[in-house]
Amino acid sequence: MAHEEIIDHYSALARAAAAGRVVADCGPDAFQEGCFGAAGYDDIHALPDGAVRASLGCGNPVAIAELRTGQTVLDLGSGGGIDVLLSARRVGPHGTAYGLDASVDMLELARRNAARAGVTNAEFLHGRIERVPLPDRSVDVVISNCVINLSGDKAAVLAEAFRVLRPGGRFGVSDVVVDGAIDPAARAAAEERIGCVAGALPVAEYRELLAAAGFVSVRITLTAGHGDGVHSAIVQAAKPAAAPGVEIRPMRESDADQVLAIYQAGLDTGQAGFETTAPSWKGFDAARLTYLRYVAADTSTGQVLGWVAGVPVSARPVYAGVIEHSVYVHPRCQAQGIGRGLLSTFIAGSEDAGVWTIQSGIFPENTASLALHQSLGFHVVGTRERIGCHFGIWRDVLMIERRSFAAGTGEV
Incomplete structure (x- = not known):
């Protein structure tokens, strides 16, 4: 009707x-x-x-x-x-x-x-x-x-x-x-x-x-x-829980400039990854899953304060439920619960999507990120020693993962 x-x-x-x-x-x-x-x-x-x-x-x-x-x-x-x-x-x-x-x-x-x-x-x-x-x-x-x-x-x-x-x-x-x-x-x-x-x-x-x-x-x-x-x-x-004055919502194309600016600000700290320059939005968009993309936004101004997104680890069907993630919070907004809110939302969304393993790599020196991930169920599965040269220094990377208790448990 x-x-x-x-x-x-x-x-x-x-x-x-x-x-x-x-x-x-x-x-x-x-x-x-x-x-x-x-x-x-x-x-x-x-x-x-x-x-x-x-x-x-x-x-x-x-x-x-x-x-x-x-x-x-x-x-x-x-x-x-x-x-x-x-x-x-x-x-x-x-x-x-x-x-x-x-x-x-x-x-x-x-x-x-x-x-x-x-x-x-x-x-x-x-x-x-x-x-x-x-x-x-x-x-x-x-x-x-x-x-x-x-x-x-x-x-x-x-x-x-x-x-x-x-x-x-x-x-x-x-x-x-x-x-x-x-x-x-x-x-x-x-x-x-x-x-x-x-x-x-x-x-x-x-x-x-x-x-x-x-x-x-x-x-x-x-x-x-x-x-x-x-x-x-x-x-x-x-609706995802968030710190006071913050809303976590799906990432939009209109967020592109702010998302990439936060990406670059994180890279500039020297602790976020081996990259030194954030990609274009076209490159960012093409590399990441079309779902499981979220931003944390200020409820008063709409300003994006942080983001989280996932990428597939392989095109092989057996790895369909295994993804890698990145979470970035603007350096001026850290230690305010924004990263926790984003990562918690990403985990919940991944459970809904049938993802059974979330993995990532963290520099050992990034102790705040490691503590956050461990508090939400991630554990260190190994260390890749001297895996890459970053600003003239060979650095280790801790490999972390979180296994779902709901998806990929073997139950049919």
Whole structure:
């Protein structure tokens, strides 16, 4: 359905719920299986009937959101408000629960439900989930319930979720996904049974879009199966944690000049590597993986403070999960937790990507870098003695690596 058709459809359901009718967005069998609507909740006894009647989701994202007192939570596509009201209860009077919906009728219904429930720490916003009307880094948790799959631009939705989350913030949604390939006829049959299956992403594509937006620690857990490869699922991820005043995000081409300047500043210290001159952006870009590139940026100025990126160690398939990395922090910004944040994010992203070994080389004299890497699970596997001449001095290099506890363990 087009965006306007989706709004009209859910506006009609909101009006029906407001009139006291039980509404449904899928076949009765789905409700009987306990997969959709209010059947997925066990803590709705104190909610208004209108919120329960208008529940059209495919799970209970609040149950997996790990909300804490005083936090700010945003529900993308909040509908009649059931998840906002539950979230408001969990974050308490010093927290805030936002609901965002494109349907004016749904917003009116949700506000009435909040008033009837006596909830004062909930706020309902009119807008699209592809363009959230909230400032950068303003919420702790983003939730959603069977809505993201309806968007025609899911990359924009996930980018907006990343933007509004504070560093260390969490993304926890219920959604409908496709496990494996599904032919058009099967998809049409599934849509007959489950109204919100339209636009459902394959699991692998969902993971890729989350990673491209900057999320790490991605987990997609299939819950109820609805036939033809269609499942309800719990989708969880995190925005990288960072030092105060810093955000870690994917590297962009517009960062090129700053990334290369930091590269050169590191080389100028004489402790970062054997190179003496940073490459061109074309050379940098061609040599490195297209994924697992991150920068740490100042949240006030946008200035890039450091970066991390990976390169493949071999084109041979057996080494597909073995990469080498480099992490650089501007000399004026060291000892502020920026390198730790970048390297932690790189490790988490590599786990998501199925990387089983990260390796690198460090000069023995670079004790700060060695200590950082060892604190995050790297160990020294050997020393390459007098491996290269650097400014007239033959230098050793410590070879370090980190093995994953999740990828490449031999389990199939």
